[in-house]
Every structure is written in C-alpha cells, then in structure tokens.
Amino acid sequence: MIRARVIGTGHYLPERVLTNFDLEKMMDTSDEWIRQRTGIEQRHVAAPDQATSDLAVLAAQRALKDAGLAPFDIDLIICCTTTPDHLFPATACLIQHRIEARNAAAFDLNAACSGFVYGLATATAFIESGRFRRVLLIGAEVATNRLNWKNRDTAVLFGDGAGAVVLQGEEGERGVLSTYLAADGADAHLLMLPAGGSRIVPTKENIGTEVHDFQMRGQELFKRAVLAFGSAIQKALEQNGISASDVDLFIPHQANVRIIQAAADRAGLSGDKVFLNLDKVGNTTAASIPIALDQALQAGRVVPGKLILLAAFGAGLTWGSAVIRW
Numbered sequence: 001m002i003r004a005r006v007i008g009t010g011h012y013l014p015e016r017v018l019t020n021f022d023l024e025k026m027m028d029t030s031d032e033w034i035r036q037r038t039g040i041e042q043r044h045v046a047a048p049d050q051a052t053s054d055l056a057v058l059a060a061q062r063a064l065k066d067a068g069l070a071p072f073d074i075d076l077i078i079c080c081t082t083t084p085d086h087l088f089p090a091t092a093c094l095i096q097h098r099i100e101a102r103n104a105a106a107f108d109l110n111a112a113c114s115g116f117v118y119g120l121a122t123a124t125a126f127i128e129s130g131r132f133r134r135v136l137l138i139g140a141e142v143a144t145n146r147l148n149w150k151n152r153d154t155a156v157l158f159g160d161g162a163g164a165v166v167l168q169g170e171e172g173e174r175g176v177l178s179t180y181l182a183a184d185g186a187d188a189h190l191l192m193l194p195a196g197g198s199r200i201v202p203t204k205e206n207i208g209t210e211v212h213d214f215q216m217r218g219q220e221l222f223k224r225a226v227l228a229f230g231s232a233i234q235k236a237l238e239q240n241g242i243s244a245s246d247v248d249l250f251i252p253h254q255a256n257v258r259i260i261q262a263a264a265d266r267a268g269l270s271g272d273k274v275f276l277n278l279d280k281v282g283n284t285t286a287a288s289i290p291i292a293l294d295q296a297l298q299a300g301r302v303v304p305g306k307l308i309l310l311a312a313f314g315a316g317l318t319w320g321s322a323v324i325r326w
C-alpha cells in the first residue's frame, strides 16, 4: 500500500519577540496571569512588511532542503491558513511562484487551528489515491496584525509563524497511518473574525469597530476544546487498534497548556509524551503543529519507528487527529 511519508520538515519564526512583560506595558494584564492561565511566556511577531506567504516561503524552502528535493519535484502545495495574504488569489499560488515550484497545483485550506491536521488528511488522500506523489503542506499565519492590542482576552494568546512538511508516496509501513476529521458549525460564533468576507464587507463606517476584531468566548471554547481533543485522540487510538501507552509522542495544537494537559490526562497520555512549545511561540493557529513537529525532530524526540499522535481543535468549530509511524 502507498503511504504518505513525511520526508522533510522546516519552520520559520519571525525575529521579533513579544514577551508577556512587553504586553504588561500595552494592556491591563500580567506575566503571571498569562503564564498561569495559558502557559505562554512569549510569542513571535511578524515585521510590518511580512505577510503570511513570506513566512511560508522560508519554512517551505527549509522543508524542501531537508527533503533533498528541488521545487519542481513538488506536485501539490497546500497552504493552511486563516490569515491569507489576500482574499484571493490563494496564498499557496503566491508561494508556488516564489519558490518556483512550476509543476505544482496549489490551493489554500482554512480549518483554523485544525488546518494542519485537515491539510494532512487531504494530502494523504491525494497521495494514497495516486493522484499526487509529492505534496508540500504548509501551515502559516500572521495573526498579530489582526489583533486588537487593547483586547486582553485575545491579544495575549496568538503569535506568528510558519511550518512546512514535504510528504511523499512510498510503499511500506512508515507514514501517515490514519486521519480523523470533525466539525460543528453550530458553534462557529465561539471564535470568529466577523468582517472582511462577504457577510460583513469592510466599509468606512465599520472600520475600527469590533466586527474587525477576533471575537472569542474563551471559557466555552476551553470546554469544547478539552472534549474535542479527547474525542480526536480516542478516534485515533481506535482507528489503529492501539492504546495511549503505544503512543511515543503526542504533538497537539498549542492553544493552552491547561487544555492540552486536561486532554492528555483524560486520554492516559503521560506528561513526558506530550510535546509543548507554546511557552515560546503562543498559539500560531494552523502553523502550530508543523512548527512543533520540526522542533520535536530537532530535539531528537521524533526518530524512525516512533508512533506520533497529532491532534488539533479550532474555530469552525473543527477538530481532528492523525497517527504517523515515523
């Protein structure tokens, strides 16, 4: 059977770092509150002239180098993002041009913080069907320039960054073993950016009003996230006929350390099997898992033969999981 195997990874984080202490000077918050409630200590912030594709290109080039491939080897580029450079064309097309991946089809995928897991399922399906052999899958976000820095509810949570993986179709036991995706649009209102699409177009009257801010019902989301992570993990274990003790490393979407710990505890995943980097990067939405995966590889925590579990939850609502035999 043809499996989708990750043959290269890369990530890019913008140079500028904004610490919780910096935020203390900008709004009514404290390092202590942010660390205790979220686990975040700092986040990276894109420069004013850096858009999502700029971060994505750097992550993609690193992943291609790691894979030992040339850009023209890539058949498909999927860019998972909620903060595309433009409403259209797709950011994936801009990346395709910038890295000169002339043979690649390209499209964007928006499943918010679950974007990478949705993208992985999509790429895997294309590869397993034989339609494409090599897919460049990117998660990239510049969220900080959409934040209202007076709104402490959301401003303290998010950071910018990009992560990329190259997937290749190969025979064998290594690669993506399973994916699981779910959604519940009934609770779309729990996390959204209302304006900018066709429902609320930007007008002179609404610029500067709350319809252009991230709107989030934090406590409700928190509860939904713990349940959704739990169900996504359970499905992943069932799909593979394994138990939590068989998992070597759990790389969750990095939203809040308390959500991750609650989900891991419920699933019976011990703390030493959970990879965390949100203290240093915050919630980078669709970029969160590929950044964490690349850092986990660099830290020697992902090595051939290991069983890696990914799980994510985000706006939509969306959630899902994947199991990879590395």
Ligand code: COA
Residues within 6 Å of the ligand: 028, 029, 030, 033, 034, 037, 038, 113, 152, 153, 156, 191, 216, 217, 218, 219, 221, 222, 225, 255, 256, 283, 313, 314, 315
């Ligand atoms: N700094 C200081 N105080 C803050 C604050 C901040 N940044 N944000 C909120 N507070 C205050 C509140 O006003 C409230 O004060 P009060 O008790 O005087 O009313 C108090 O802290 C507690 O607020 P609450 O919202 O109950 O905190 P919480 O423990 O639920 O934590 C979140 C808030 C947002 C960190 C948490 O709900 C969360 O992480 N939710 C999920 C969000 C998320 O992950 N979104 C992305 C999904 S992928």
